[in-house]
Structure formats: C-alpha cells, structure tokens
Amino acid sequence: MSKTLKIGIIGSGGIAGAHAKAYKQMLGVEVAAVADIIPGRAGQFIEHWELPHAKAYDDYRQLLDTELDGVSICTPNVAHFQTTVDALNAGKHVMLEKPMSVTLEEAVTMAETALKTGYMLNIGFQPRYDPNMAIIRDLISSGELGKVYYVETGGGRRRGMPGGTFIRKDIAGAGAMADIGCYSLDMAMNALGYPKPLTVSAFTSNHFGTNPLYHKEADKFDVEDFGVAMIRFEGDIVLNFKISWAMHMDSLGAALFLGTNAGLKVTPSGSGPWSGVFDGSVGSITMFHDVQGHHTESPIPVIQHQTDLFHAKVWDFAEAVRDGRPAPIPGSQIVRNQAVIDGIIRSAQTKKEVDIFLPSPFA
Incomplete structure (x- = not known):
C-alpha cells in the first residue's frame, strides 16, 4: 500500500x-x-x-x-x-x-x-462474513427452494441481558431489537435480497429486565427485552420475527425458510445462557425436500472456520x-432493516399493525 x-x-x-x-x-x-x-x-x-x-x-x-x-x-x-x-x-x-x-x-x-x-x-x-451465511444466501438466491413465502428468524437467550448504555432508551433507542434483532433480520433479509417491508404487527415486553431478580440495574431498565412481530414484504413474503434477551425457555427455535420446492432450517451456534441468536456463527443447516416422492432431509455441511x-x-x-x-x-440497503425495527417499535406502542413508508430511492 x-x-x-x-x-x-x-x-x-x-x-x-x-x-x-x-x-x-x-x-x-x-x-x-x-x-x-x-x-x-x-x-x-x-x-x-x-x-x-x-x-x-x-x-x-x-x-x-x-x-x-x-x-x-x-x-x-x-x-x-x-x-x-x-x-x-x-x-x-x-x-x-x-x-x-x-x-x-x-x-x-x-x-x-x-x-x-x-x-x-x-x-x-459482522455475521455476514461467516462463510455459512453466504451458503444460506446462495441457496435461497439460486432458486433451489422455489418461491420463498414464509420465513421465521430471531432467536432467544435464556439469560443474556446486557447493562449500561444498552438498557436505557434515551441512549440506546431500543433494547433487544437494536442489539441482536438487527443481526437476525439481516440474515433473513439479505438471503431474500432485502425485499421492501410493507407492514408490521408487533408486541414487545421487558418483564425480565425490570425485575431485580434477573437484572441488577432493573431500576434503569426501560427498553424491551423481548419482541415478536409479523412482517409483510413485497412479493408475498411474510416474516415471523422473535427475539429475546431473557426467557424461561431453552430456545425460540431455528430459523426457517419455507419455499415451494424445499425448506431450509438453520440453527445458531454456541451453547449456554448467552447463545441462541444469530449474532455469531451457524450451528447447522438442513434442507427439507422431496426426492422421487420421498420426504428427504439433506444436511448441508457447515464450514468450520477460524475467521475473525x-x-x-x-x-x-x-x-x-x-x-x-x-x-x-x-447504509442504503440497511435502511430497510431499520424500517422493520422502527415499525416493530411503533406497532408495539400503538398495539396495532402499522404501515412502513420508504421514500425514493429506498422504496
């Protein structure tokens, strides 16, 4: 250089x-x-x-x-x-x-x-740089799944609530949505070619963060620690999104991509109370499809890598x-990611479905 x-x-x-x-x-x-x-x-x-x-x-x-x-x-x-x-x-x-x-x-x-x-x-x-994320994107963009019509993504930590600036709305703006939710949204939306979001219906809560039994800064906690949303995209695609910093459950499930020809199931890597979300690498990838009329499950080899x-x-x-x-x-692409998070926050506050309006050239 x-x-x-x-x-x-x-x-x-x-x-x-x-x-x-x-x-x-x-x-x-x-x-x-x-x-x-x-x-x-x-x-x-x-x-x-x-x-x-x-x-x-x-x-x-x-x-x-x-x-x-x-x-x-x-x-x-x-x-x-x-x-x-x-x-x-x-x-x-x-x-x-x-x-x-x-x-x-x-x-x-x-x-x-x-x-x-x-x-x-x-x-x-940074999760985009995991070679397994590229496999997911390439499988979906190749058309091998057919038309993808339903996606489920997100994930949840059994206990994984940060503190400090992450839990104050006046500094962070949002909680689990902004911290780890944006990663899960990017995984799914990037694989789909970042379609335009149209509507959002969402619910959020913070039962764990505001409880001194679970968080030592409960008196300062005023963001969401859990959220779920149904998001409609152009092209008749619907996304079931769910994210949690803390819960009484081991998992909120894998990411799912349902297509007319095949389906894809993706699990996050890691174990323990702070795992279970797509802020890191991929644990497993499985394709569900029919071969000559037989229900078939094909594991996609996960690349073991040392990439930082x-x-x-x-x-x-x-x-x-x-x-x-x-x-x-x-940033011109990630505007759509932010539009979904913004829609989730607005819908949760108003307790009803909200429209997403994107100006040109981001619409």
Whole structure:
C-alpha cells in the first residue's frame, strides 16, 4: 500500500477496542485520531491500545477537521445519526456500528447524505462474513427452494441481558431489537435480497429486565427485552420475527425458510445462557425436500472456520476505502432493516399493525 490509510475512531467504549485491534493488524493502516465525549478517555484509550500516531480529542468535530480517510463510529446508538451525517459531510468514509440508527427518519437522512456526498456509509454486521451465511444466501438466491413465502428468524437467550448504555432508551433507542434483532433480520433479509417491508404487527415486553431478580440495574431498565412481530414484504413474503434477551425457555427455535420446492432450517451456534441468536456463527443447516416422492432431509455441511468475523468486517471496510469500492454493507440497503425495527417499535406502542413508508430511492 503506497499511501497509509488514516482512520479515526469516534467513541472509545468497549466495541471501539475491537476496531482498534483490527486496524492495528492491517499493514498500511494507522489509527490517527480518537475522540470521546468524556474528557481524558480518548487519551487513555490510545495509551491502552498502544496507538503511537493517534491524537486524542474530546470533541469528535475536531477529529473530523483533521486529515483522515475514514472513521469508525462506535458511539452509543443515539449518537449514530448526527456523528455519521457530520462525518460524511466532512468528507470521511464511515464504518458505523450497528444498529444503523434509532429511527427510520434518521436512517433515511444518513443514507441520503452518503449518496449526496459520495462517501461510503458501511454498517457493521459482522455475521455476514461467516462463510455459512453466504451458503444460506446462495441457496435461497439460486432458486433451489422455489418461491420463498414464509420465513421465521430471531432467536432467544435464556439469560443474556446486557447493562449500561444498552438498557436505557434515551441512549440506546431500543433494547433487544437494536442489539441482536438487527443481526437476525439481516440474515433473513439479505438471503431474500432485502425485499421492501410493507407492514408490521408487533408486541414487545421487558418483564425480565425490570425485575431485580434477573437484572441488577432493573431500576434503569426501560427498553424491551423481548419482541415478536409479523412482517409483510413485497412479493408475498411474510416474516415471523422473535427475539429475546431473557426467557424461561431453552430456545425460540431455528430459523426457517419455507419455499415451494424445499425448506431450509438453520440453527445458531454456541451453547449456554448467552447463545441462541444469530449474532455469531451457524450451528447447522438442513434442507427439507422431496426426492422421487420421498420426504428427504439433506444436511448441508457447515464450514468450520477460524475467521475473525469482526476483523473481517473492519478489513473489508478499509480495503474498500483504499480501492475505491462501494460500501460492502451499504447504509442504503440497511435502511430497510431499520424500517422493520422502527415499525416493530411503533406497532408495539400503538398495539396495532402499522404501515412502513420508504421514500425514493429506498422504496
């Protein structure tokens, strides 16, 4: 690489460390700046991660005034919108942690800003880099299942509730939906070619998070820890979505894709109280179909790999910036993911089905 790629990191919380670690492993890439709203925290982060070329800032806007090729935005969810818009308008490519935003309106403005400025807005869904996710997508897009008409996705942890900024609506915007639900939605919607969502009917609750028996910060917990929704998409596809941070059950079941020629069953990997959702890898893939009139179950070999999914997503972003490629996971696509989450929140609040309206060019 003839030119060193200079990256800034905005927000120096836990997830920012994973970005710093990934960038440090790349030749020709240096973290040149770190910003955090808490005075002194950016400097501590730089020292901890041994970033000798990085300068510390308490105001991310000062960071954006420096010469950088791109930024990783690792702020709490509520700050994603303004930070991203400012970064794009400052001429910086953006690697944004999930979820994309708090509201659909914010997501649309962010994606419109990327299109207007010509700078990349890439959303950090690292499960996409699991080769088994590619198998699922390729099987469905190949037409082998026929017309897919029903999908079931989501998953649930028996006990897997985070704390801190994740459980406050004024900071996170939403709970399990924004934290792990967006991954499950991306798995299904990406496999289907990201169809346009039309309507949502949803229910959410937080019986566990607000109970001191199950959460030590119950008095601060005001987001959902459980949600279920029925989502209608263009093309007569319906998605049964369910997600849970905590429950009295071992599983909410596998992901299912029902097609006119075959069906696909996908289980998440892992075991234990924090497993059971698609924020990591795949456990098994099975195709259900008929062979000469006989009901047949064909296991699809799962690729055993050592891929660091988080490193892969950051690397892909950096390579795209260097090579002038489009965003690997563009914000213009993930607007539809955010539209579903926004619809779930609105439907749960109003206790009725709601329509989803997407402006051009995202409709």
